[in-house]
Amino acid sequence: MNPIKKLFDNIHPYVEEGGKFHAFRSLVDGFETFAFVPNTTSRVGSVNIHDAIDSKRIMSFVVIALLPALFFGMFNVGYQNALACGKLAEATFWGMFWYGFLAVLPKIIVSYVVGLGIEFVVAQWKNEEIQEGFLVSGIIIPMIVPVTCPLWMLAVAVAFSVILAKEIFGGTGMNIFNPALITRAFLFFSYPSCMTGDATVWVAQDTILGLGYKATDAFTAATPLGEAAQAGFTGFTPDTIQNAITGLIPGCIGETSVIAIALGGLLLLWTGVASWKTMLSVFVGGAATGYLMQVLGLTQIEWYEQLVLGGFAFGAVFMATDPVTSCRTECGKYVYGLLIGFIAVLVRVLNLGYPEGMMLAILLMNLFASLIDYCFVQSNINKRAKRAIIKK
Amino acid sequence: MSKLFSDENKAAFTNPLNLNNPITVQVLGICSALAVTSQLKPAIVMGLSVTVITAFSNVIISLLRKTIPNRIRIIVQLVVVAALVTIVSQLLKAYVYDVSVQLSVYVGLIITNCILMGRLEAFAMQNGPWPSFLDGIGNGLGYAAILVIVGFVRELFGFGTLWGYPVIPKFLYEAGYQNNGMMVMPAMSLIIVGCVIWAHRAYNKEEK
Numbered sequence: 370m371n372p373i374k375k376l377f378d379n380i381h382p383y384v385e386e387g388g389k390f391h392a393f394r395s396l397v398d399g400f401e402t403f404a405f406v407p408n409t410t411s412r413v414g415s416v417n418i419h420d421a422i423d424s425k426r427i428m429s430f431v432v433i434a435l436l437p438a439l440f441f442g443m444f445n446v447g448y449q450n451a452l453a454c455g456k457l458a459e460a461t462f463w464g465m466f467w468y469g470f471l472a473v474l475p476k477i478i479v480s481y482v483v484g485l486g487i488e489f490v491v492a493q494w495k496n497e498e499i500q501e502g503f504l505v506s507g508i509i510i511p512m513i514v515p516v517t518c519p520l521w522m523l524a525v526a527v528a529f530s531v532i533l534a535k536e537i538f539g540g541t542g543m544n545i546f547n548p549a550l551i552t553r554a555f556l557f558f559s560y561p562s563c564m565t566g567d568a569t570v571w572v573a574q575d576t577i578l579g580l581g582y583k584a585t586d587a588f589t590a591a592t593p594l595g596e597a598a599q600a601g602f603t604g605f606t607p608d609t610i611q612n613a614i615t616g617l618i619p620g621c622i623g624e625t626s627v628i629a630i631a632l633g634g635l636l637l638l639w640t641g642v643a644s645w646k647t648m649l650s651v652f653v654g655g656a657a658t659g660y661l662m663q664v665l666g667l668t669q670i671e672w673y674e675q676l677v678l679g680g681f682a683f684g685a686v687f688m689a690t691d692p693v694t695s696c697r698t699e700c701g702k703y704v705y706g707l708l709i710g711f712i713a714v715l716v717r718v719l720n721l722g723y724p725e726g727m728m729l730a731i732l733l734m735n736l737f738a739s740l741i742d743y744c745f746v747q748s749n750i751n752k753r754a755k756r757a758i759i760k761k
Numbered sequence: 762m763s764k765l766f767s768d769e770n771k772a773a774f775t776n777p778l779n780l781n782n783p784i785t786v787q788v789l790g791i792c793s794a795l796a797v798t799s800q801l802k803p804a805i806v807m808g809l810s811v812t813v814i815t816a817f818s819n820v821i822i823s824l825l826r827k828t829i830p831n832r833i834r835i836i837v838q839l840v841v842v843a844a845l846v847t848i849v850s851q852l853l854k855a856y857v858y859d860v861s862v863q864l865s866v867y868v869g870l871i872i873t874n875c876i877l878m879g880r881l882e883a884f885a886m887q888n889g890p891w892p893s894f895l896d897g898i899g900n901g902l903g904y905a906a907i908l909v910i911v912g913f914v915r916e917l918f919g920f921g922t923l924w925g926y927p928v929i930p931k932f933l934y935e936a937g938y939q940n941n942g943m944m945v946m947p948a949m950s951l952i953i954v955g956c957v958i959w960a961h962r963a964y965n966k967e968e969k
Contacts (some may be wrong), residue, residue, distance in 0.1 A: 521937070521938075533952065555943065558942060558943045558946065559941045559942050559943040559944075560939050560941070560942060561942055562939070563939070
């Protein structure tokens with residue numbers, strides 16, 4: 370017998386009704402259903418989806434898809450640290466990776482402990498099954514914050530978004546807004562100096578456990594997008610763009626590398642977890658708007674540069690395609706995606722105060738997703754109603 | 762004396778403090794509750810101003826209620842409220858100038874506060890001056906109480922002060938603590954009001 374299965378079977382009597390550790394029922398339940406597909410698939414009164422795969426397995430795919438970007442982000446944290454200290458020549462690949470690993474790991478732990486802690490408490494309190502939505506949010510959140518973001522801020526922001534953006538609406542599957550983006554928005558508006566501010570936030574500047582290097586003097590490194598916003602968008606050197614595609618630029622931990630994100634995106638599309646319609650139309654919308662802005666002379670940034678800089682690619686692949694907060698009608702997905710791309714580039718170009726428009730664009734469209742769905746469903750109903758009348 | 766504090770009169774005063782609170786239950790006057798609560802001081806001054814105006818406009822309308830022609834009653838109520846608002850606004854300018862600058866247009870906008878018109882229409886037009894006075898005071902204080910709660914939270918976390926005095930110890934700032942910029946924005950006060958309503962309704966679950 371599988372030892373893990375045996376362990377769970379041994380624990381069970383303690384957490385059943387009347388057992389010694391009944392308070393931890395949801396905790397054990399959560400881990401067990403994560404490790405093994407449960408025998409019972411749905412309870413009375415819950416949402417019933419007829420599929421061989423349950424949401425914990427879908428979430429696992431998304432987490433796997435996020436891993437390339439996460440690992441690259443860890444390497445990039447170390448790389449930027451070495452670059453900033455002028456020690457690039459003597460830094461080794463693994464040295465940089467482990468430095469980044471140690472810098473990012475505490476954020477992942479804080480995000481999971483706080484977020485899952487709240488979810489477990491709520492599930493136990495309401496006597497519900499553990500909801501697994503935070504599995505993905507918990508790993509996305511550390512990837513969309515700067516590496517220097519203090520842990521207590523992250524904890525406050527995660528608690529805020531899990532309670533006020535998710536549990537209030539009824540938990541996983543009911544939320545209007547993407548909880549990971551709410552976390553980022555909370556940090557962005559609450560502690561702006563740690564999220565954009567004086568441009569010292571994007572690169573780790575201290576040694577961790579003897580790894581990495583300490584920046585000697587006051588050192589600043591803005592993201593290419595932030596720099597461009599300050600300089601009035603005068604265009605980029607080909608070098609910057611090449612680095613933006615490979616990902617060797619300062620930025621939020623997981624958002625920099627287009628290649629790593631593309632690997633994850635391919636996995637999502639191949640497994641059918643994410644909708645290619647949403648993903649494609651975000652890029653099309655962003656490119657078209659970028660081109661339009663360029664033609665109108667509002668910006669010097671080439672249209673394809675809009676797509677590789679900042680969080681555009683990460684947002685398009687992992688955030689906009691969130692099945693809960695995006696449109697569900699097939700036509701609606703096009704409209705939803707196009708508008709995200711449009712608004713993201715619009716905010717970037719026209720509002721220099723917010724060089725990163727992707728977060729605001731996706732949150733805004735989260736709000737409109739159900740309206741778009743409603744319009745398409747209604748128009749379909751009307752079309753069919755008309756057909757029925759003619760036949761009569 | 763016993764008549765002055767009969768059960769009905771007591772209810773007129775205490776109901777709006779809790780079970781019929783203008784903000785948490787009737788959800789009136791939200792606009793000003795969001796705008797003036799970034800600090801404790803303006804929140805309290807605003808709460809007291811509304812209390813005074815509601816109480817006295819209630820009394821005046823209640824005295825006039827039998828002589829006001831039904832078709833023009835709204836304009837009569839507005840004239841009374843506007844007169845009282847002007848008096849309060851001038852008093853604030855005379856004695857607490859800095860707060861009145863902070864409150865800016867929101868003192869003048871008390872005229873449009875739904876709580877006032879609501880109480881005049883719903884209570885003062887049907888009741889005598891003394892119950893109307895109690896009702897006005899109760900509603901004003903019920904409104905003020907929520908403003909104080911929201912103002913307290915926002916000033917504490919947004920500025921790290923209370924009533925203008927720093928309360929968050931310095932070593933916390935040195936350890937990396939930062940004031941929450943979102944608390945200063947009205948958006949956050951809507952969330953706080955929402956949380957207050959949530960707590961209030963959860964606490965009074967059986968009453969409804």
